[in-house]
Amino acid sequence: MAVEDKYISYRTYLVAFFIFLMAIAIAVKLTNIQWVDGDHYRELAKERTVKNFVIPANKGNIYSADGSLLATSIPSYAIRFDAVAPKNEAFEKNVKLLSDSLGMLLKKSSSTIQNELRKARVHKNRYYLIAKGLSFTQYMKIKGFPLFNLGAYKGGIIVEQKTIREYPIGQIAKRSIGYERKMPEGYSDGKGIEWAYSKYLNGKDGKILKQKIAKGQWKPIRDVNEVEPQDGYDVISTIDVYIQDIAHHALLKQLEEYEADHGCVVVMETKTGQVKAISNLGRGNDGIYYETTNYAYAESHEPGSTFKLVDLIAILEDKVADTSTVYDSHGGIITYSGRKVRDSHEGGYGKVSLARGFELSSNTVMVQAVYNNYKNDPTRFVNHVNSFGLNKKLGLAFRGEGVPFIPQPSDKNWSNISLPWMAFGYGVSVTPLQTLTFYNAVANNGVMVKPMLVTEIKAWDKTIKKYNTEVMNPKICSDETLNKVRAVLANVVKKGTGSKLYSKDFSMAGKTGTAAVNYAQNGGMDKYYASSFVGYFPADNPKYSCIVVVHKPNTSGNNYYGADVAGPVFKRIAQKIFTDTPSTNVIKKLDSPNPKQESNYNAYYAKAQKKQNVIPNVRGMAGMDAVALLGNLGLKVKVVGVGKVKKQSLQAGQNIVKNSSILLELS
Numbered sequence: 001m002a003v004e005d006k007y008i009s010y011r012t013y014l015v016a017f018f019i020f021l022m023a024i025a026i027a028v029k030l031t032n033i034q035w036v037d038g039d040h041y042r043e044l045a046k047e048r049t050v051k052n053f054v055i056p057a058n059k060g061n062i063y064s065a066d067g068s069l070l071a072t073s074i075p076s077y078a079i080r081f082d083a084v085a086p087k088n089e090a091f092e093k094n095v096k097l098l099s100d101s102l103g104m105l106l107k108k109s110s111s112t113i114q115n116e117l118r119k120a121r122v123h124k125n126r127y128y129l130i131a132k133g134l135s136f137t138q139y140m141k142i143k144g145f146p147l148f149n150l151g152a153y154k155g156g157i158i159v160e161q162k163t164i165r166e167y168p169i170g171q172i173a174k175r176s177i178g179y180e181r182k183m184p185e186g187y188s189d190g191k192g193i194e195w196a197y198s199k200y201l202n203g204k205d206g207k208i209l210k211q212k213i214a215k216g217q218w219k220p221i222r223d224v225n226e227v228e229p230q231d232g233y234d235v236i237s238t239i240d241v242y243i244q245d246i247a248h249h250a251l252l253k254q255l256e257e258y259e260a261d262h263g264c265v266v267v268m269e270t271k272t273g274q275v276k277a278i279s280n281l282g283r284g285n286d287g288i289y290y291e292t293t294n295y296a297y298a299e300s301h302e303p304g305s306t307f308k309l310v311d312l313i314a315i316l317e318d319k320v321a322d323t324s325t326v327y328d329s330h331g332g333i334i335t336y337s338g339r340k341v342r343d344s345h346e347g348g349y350g351k352v353s354l355a356r357g358f359e360l361s362s363n364t365v366m367v368q369a370v371y372n373n374y375k376n377d378p379t380r381f382v383n384h385v386n387s388f389g390l391n392k393k394l395g396l397a398f399r400g401e402g403v404p405f406i407p408q409p410s411d412k413n414w415s416n417i418s419l420p421w422m423a424f425g426y427g428v429s430v431t432p433l434q435t436l437t438f439y440n441a442v443a444n445n446g447v448m449v450k451p452m453l454v455t456e457i458k459a460w461d462k463t464i465k466k467y468n469t470e471v472m473n474p475k476i477c478s479d480e481t482l483n484k485v486r487a488v489l490a491n492v493v494k495k496g497t498g499s500k501l502y503s504k505d506f507s508m509a510g511k512t513g514t515a516a517v518n519y520a521q522n523g524g525m526d527k528y529y530a531s532s533f534v535g536y537f538p539a540d541n542p543k544y545s546c547i548v549v550v551h552k553p554n555t556s557g558n559n560y561y562g563a564d565v566a567g568p569v570f571k572r573i574a575q576k577i578f579t580d581t582p583s584t585n586v587i588k589k590l591d592s593p594n595p596k597q598e599s600n601y602n603a604y605y606a607k608a609q610k611k612q613n614v615i616p617n618v619r620g621m622a623g624m625d626a627v628a629l630l631g632n633l634g635l636k637v638k639v640v641g642v643g644k645v646k647k648q649s650l651q652a653g654q655n656i657v658k659n660s661s662i663l664l665e666l667s
Contacts, residue, residue, distance in 0.1 A: 052226060053210050056163060057203030060232030062177060062193055065276070065455070068241045068627065069168050069639065070177050071194065077139040078132035078160040079148075083120040085156035086147060091121065094147035101145040105138065106131055127158070165194075168639065168666075172248045173239055174291035176278045176453060178398075192294070193235060193453060196397040200457045200464070203232035233464050236456040238274035242631050243267055243577060247277035247546075250572040254550060255281055255289055258565055261528075261552035262289075264296040265569060266436055266451075267577075270542045272469045273440070273449035277573075295549070300402030300429045304515025305361045305562070306534050307425030309439065311370050312358055312488065314384035316481040320373035323355035323484050329364040337416040341367050341424065344514070344561070355488050359496030361512060363424040370423035378409045378419045385422075388438055389472055390430050394450060405429040425515060432532075436547040439510070439534050441476045442485055443542035448473035490539045497563050498533070501571045506578050509542075510535015510570065512562035517551070528552040531565035537574040544577065546570055617652035618645045618664070626664055634658035641666035 062071035086094075095117055096110075103110035120128040134142070139159065142148060148157040167177060178192015180202075190198065206229030251265045262282035268275050278296055281289040293299070315321050332348030334341050341363050343349065349362050357365025374381040385391060391406040406428050407418050421427035433451055441448035450470040457465040477485075489509040492498045497512040513532040532549040536542040548566040559565070615635075618626040626645050630637045633656055640663065649663035 050209065052207045054205050054207060057205050057229040058231040059163070059165070059203065060201040060234045062201070062235045062237060064237055064239045064241045064244075065274070066240060066242075070173070070237060070239065070241075071165060071167050073163045074166050075136055076132075076162055076164045077134040077136070078162075079130040079134065079139070079142050080158035080160065081117065081120060081128040081130055082126045082152070082156040082158055083117070083128055084124050084126050085153055086150070087154070090147065090150060090154060097146035098148065102130065102142070105141060169241065169244075171291050172241075173244050173278060175280050175294045176239070176275075177237075191400065192398060193237060195399065197235050197454060197457070200233045201235060204230040206230075231459075234458045234460075235454055236458060238269075238276060238453050238455055239278075240276040241627060243573075244277040244279070245627075246576045247573050248279040248281075250569045250576070251279050251281060251548065251550075252289055253572075254565065254569050255283070258550065258553035258560075259283075260550045260554070260565075262293070262295060263548070263550040263566075264294075264299075264432055265546065265548045265573070266296050266433060267544055267546045267573060268436060268440055268451060270440055270443045270536060270545055271449075273437075273451050274455065274469075275451055275453050276544065278453075294398075294400065295551075296432045296547075297396070297398060298400045298402045298431070300404055300431045301517060301530065302426050302428060302515050303430055303435055304425040304513040304530070304532065305363075306435055306439075306511050306513035306532055307428060307430075308358060308361065308366050308423070309442070309485070309489075309511055310385055310388065310390070311366050311423050312354070312485055313388075313442075313477050313481055314381055315354070315369055315373060316484055317384065317477050318373070318380065321354055321369055323353060323488065325354045325369070326351050327354060327357060327365045327368050329357070329362055332364060334364045334368065336367075336371070336420045339417050341420060355484075355491070358488050359491050361492075361497045367420045367423040371420045374419060378414075381419065381422075382406065382408055385428075387473070388441075388476055389448065390428075390434055390438065394431075394434060394437065396451065396453075398453075402431040403429075404431065404434060425513065432534075432547050432549045435532075435534055436545055437472075438476075439536065439547070440545040441473065442482060442489070443509075443536035443545050446475045446477055446479070446482050447471060448476055486539070489535060493535070493539070497561075498567055500563055501533075501567045503571070503575070506537065506574065507539035508535060508537040508571065508574055509539035512567060514561045529555065529560045531560055531562045533562050533566040533570045535570065537577075544574075546573055613656050615648075615650050615652055615654045615656055615662070618648055621645050630662055630664075636661045638663045639666060640664070 059073045061069060061073075064070055095114055099110045099114035099117065102108070102113050106113075116128070130142070131138075143157065143159070148155045152158065165179070167174060176192050178190060178194040178196070180188055180190035180194045180198050183189050188198070189195075194201065205227075207227040209226050247265045247267050251263055254260070255263050260283070262280075264280045265277070266275060267277040278294075280291055280293060280295045282292045282295070284290050284292075316323070328351045329343060329348030332343035332346060343362050343364050345360070345362075348364060349357065349360055352360070352362065352365060354365065354369055357369070370381060385406050390404060392404065393401045395401075407414055407422065409418075418427055437448060437451055448471070450472050452467060452469070455467055456463055486509060489511060490507065492511055493502050493508050498510060501508065510533055513530075513534070515530045515532070517528055517530050518526040528551070530549060530551045531553055532547065534545075534547040536545040548569040550565045550569075553560045553565045615633075616629065618629065621629075621644060627637050627639065635650075635656065636659060638661060645664050645666055647665040650660070
């Protein structure tokens, strides 16, 4: 018995000893927590119960040159339902009324909605989606519906808000306006104005300190923010919505008619380089055309005959030949190092002057003129090309510019056919925007200006940054050469390859181009044509320059040439700008039109502008179409919202008072 008591006492002492050790350890740990690691644990506790939340800055808007909204940020709401939160009495009393209200707003069956709500309650779904993509007005209506008007804890309503970027004019100029998006990896990516000017548009996010309270909710600690958000600045673009609308639909019509793969059009103001319209359309798998790639800026390819203007200027500047110099087209075929150069016209053009060869786009004439005069010194010719800036990028603020290629005599790949092939636009590669910039310099009395799509950064009525016209080359050639070249370009339309475009009512000048693309790929099986027209109008006193390029038109009718495919787009744009856009009426803006020209234009306007003089009913019409229609009638249009026209401030049938304002409310 004594042994057993002794054993029990031993175990008691042992347990007491371990308890004593544990007490010491606990005391040491508490001391460490309080004095040694105290700051760390206090900070950890604070992080889990108090933290900074980001207050997103309002992103700036993008406007057109005339103040129309091109891109803006609007709130978008999602409504969810915590089916566990409402008490049974409140749920049963209001579920039918809530379902009826939601059914009317969302255009759904009331019974279906009620069944879903009951199912969510049975399954204790605390995050059931009611609707998403709601406007502020719709959100406010739902917030006041039966049951939901009891709030988050008693009614179970959960509101999620996010900001989405909207583009009121839709597909038009979409690729140039661009986008910015967050990638899964965490970095930002984008295109166009949205990306290039994101540092101005995005503003700076703010911060607010909140403390965690019951049921996982967070409550602001102070009445003031830790860091106040700074709204982004607005960007004013050069785009004119009327000209943009004209260019977009003119290109689209032609792409659809010729079942082409893709195409682009750019309209630029001659003196400033401001891009008034830029449209890039590619055919999707469904046969519909979308803005997916900025072909005008990103696609570098062989230009074909539009490059012949380089030949003409170089030859006239060096005085190695004149517009009257005669060349024999040799039956439409000449050979260089075993490779044939052919004219599109079978049999050639006989013996013609250099000017006439250019007007008829004779490959044999232009190649002879270049090769005969520069074969012993090709560097002299290529230096002209380089001086026009065609061997390097334009260097705009946007990503993804196509890389130009101009072979240099010092290159190891330079061969005997490099020079003659350059003369008719092959073996070289430039973007449509580069080509337009070159032609625009001819229209602008030899001054080459850089294309621009943004004129100003603004904060309300305060200018933050202004962008002025940038001169790339103050004089690409002499006035003597310019006068001769401009006369020849006008004759291309009057009596050359562009004669189908000629109109006695208004003058245009330019050059047709038809280039074979991918002719060296897959044994020529992948070859297709790119049809183009580039020039300016009016010919005597240019206001705008324009380029149209259409890739892979249907060749079944053998009418894939630039004059047939791209030329009509150019003419339609020029014609509509003259007749349908009062704000850009060329006669009003011409510096010094001659009396005969002005008389012709005024007569044409009077004839073309005989249109209805009452306000049309635009309700139900797409906002962009309504803006273009009413603007063309001389009204100042203001728009609220996006989508289709729901209301108009001036009623249909009223007499039009020019320059009066009309407000359109869009759905």
